[in-house]
Amino acid sequence: xxxxxxxxxxxxxxxxxxxxxxxxxxxxxxxxxxxxxxxxxxxxxxxxxxxxxxxxxxxxxxxxxxxxxxxxxxxxxxxxxxxxxxxxxxxxxxxxxxxxxxxxxxxxxxxxxxxxxxxxxxxxxxxxxxxxxxxxxxxxxxxxxxxxxxxxxxxxxxxxxxxxxxxxxxxxxxxxxxxxxxxxxxxxxxxxxxxxxxxxxxxxxxxxxxxxxxxxxxxxxxxxxxxxxxxxxxxxxxxxxxxxxxxxxxxxxxxxxxxxxxxxxxxxxxxxxxxxxxxxxxxxxxxxxxxxxxxxxxxxxxxxxxxxxxxxxxxxxxxxx
Numbered sequence: 001x002x003x004x005x006x007x008x009x010x011x012x013x014x015x016x017x018x019x020x021x022x023x024x025x026x027x028x029x030x031x032x033x034x035x036x037x038x039x040x041x042x043x044x045x046x047x048x049x050x051x052x053x054x055x056x057x058x059x060x061x062x063x064x065x066x067x068x069x070x071x072x073x074x075x076x077x078x079x080x081x082x083x084x085x086x087x088x089x090x091x092x093x094x095x096x097x098x099x100x101x102x103x104x105x106x107x108x109x110x111x112x113x114x115x116x117x118x119x120x121x122x123x124x125x126x127x128x129x130x131x132x133x134x135x136x137x138x139x140x141x142x143x144x145x146x147x148x149x150x151x152x153x154x155x156x157x158x159x160x161x162x163x164x165x166x167x168x169x170x171x172x173x174x175x176x177x178x179x180x181x182x183x184x185x186x187x188x189x190x191x192x193x194x195x196x197x198x199x200x201x202x203x204x205x206x207x208x209x210x211x212x213x214x215x216x217x218x219x220x221x222x223x224x225x226x227x228x229x230x231x232x233x234x235x236x237x238x239x240x241x242x243x244x245x246x247x248x249x250x251x252x253x254x255x256x257x258x259x260x261x262x263x264x265x266x267x268x269x270x271x272x273x274x275x276x277x278x279x280x281x282x283x284x285x286x287x288x289x290x291x292x293x294x295x296x297x298x299x300x301x302x303x304x305x306x307x308x309x310x311x312x313x314x315x316x317x318x319x320x321x
Contacts, residue, residue: 020103021103024099024100024102024103025099027095027099028092028095028096028099028100031092031095031096031099032088032089032092032096033088034088034092035087035088035089035090035091035092036084036085036088036089036092037084037088038088038091039083039084039085039086039087039088039090039091040080040081040083040084040088043080043081043083043084043087044080046083046087047079047080047083047189047193050083050135050193050196050197051068051189051192051193051196053135053139053140053143053196054066054068054143054147054187054192054196056140057140057143057144057147058147060144061147061148067186067187068186068187068188068189068192069186069187069188069189070188070189070190071188075188075189075190076189078190079189079190079193082190082193083193086197093124094124097120097124101117101120116215119211119214119215119218122211123208123211126204126207126208126210126211127204127205127207127208128204129207130200130203130204130205130206130207130208131200131201131203131204133203133207133259134199134200134202134203134204135196135199135200137255138199138203138252138255138256139195139196139199141251141252141255142195142199142252145251145252198245199245202245203256203259206241206256206259206260206263207263209260209263209264209267210263210266210267210270213227213264213267213268213270213271214267214270214271214274216271217270217271217274217275218274222271223271223275224268224269224271224272224275227264227267227268227271228268231264234261234264235261238256238257238260238261238264239253239257241256241260242254242256242257242260
């Protein structure tokens, strides 16, 4: 084994490793607290930014002055604390990941360090990309779907009864009584923020798919052929995911499906690239065996063997029992 692939020498007993872990956790916790304090100083502008899609949708529906409310004395403060925790963790993530890396790096081969570090850098970038997509694309579509029902009702109301001449032409007025009842949206701050954060977290995690599958391919846990074979099952899983994390709006669900499935196909290409790179290195070292490595670790024969194990062998007519 070459010097580059040797594990770094470490004779520290277990108690020293635990002590190091404690120091790393303390540093990560301090970074998180500092990040949370910094985020709290700008929590209100962040809240305004996160509620931007709701504001724009309400203005498009005819509300000249969108209003949000809170119904308990502590609700607004706790909402700011919640924002501070989420964005404080985001600010502290570089320090937290660095502390984690410094703790696990001595137990890795140098070649493993070089393989793992790019994924550690790509993960927050992909999460930020997914969160941006959720905020600027998905959330406005979802808000337009949810709040659009009031717009339809207002059109019907203004056609059937002219009971609110002081409102905009498409204001949400439904004639439930002879004089008409004004129906408007008074969104709660914490509930509206909850919807926005759920979209951000869901899409941020979905955009981790290429990072996760490529890392698994680097470790030899999955292969491009294996991912291709389960493509139809992945499509069903993505459809279920789209139905769970988006409103019952076909447009929004279709966007999520197309994006996540596109990430799945990109993951297959990345895993294939990793396999070719590993094949090139093994051939250069004279360790490549076509019988062992030729199918990428999960070839047709392996897939059929696994299927026979689960379902039993085919009969004479090619049917499973």
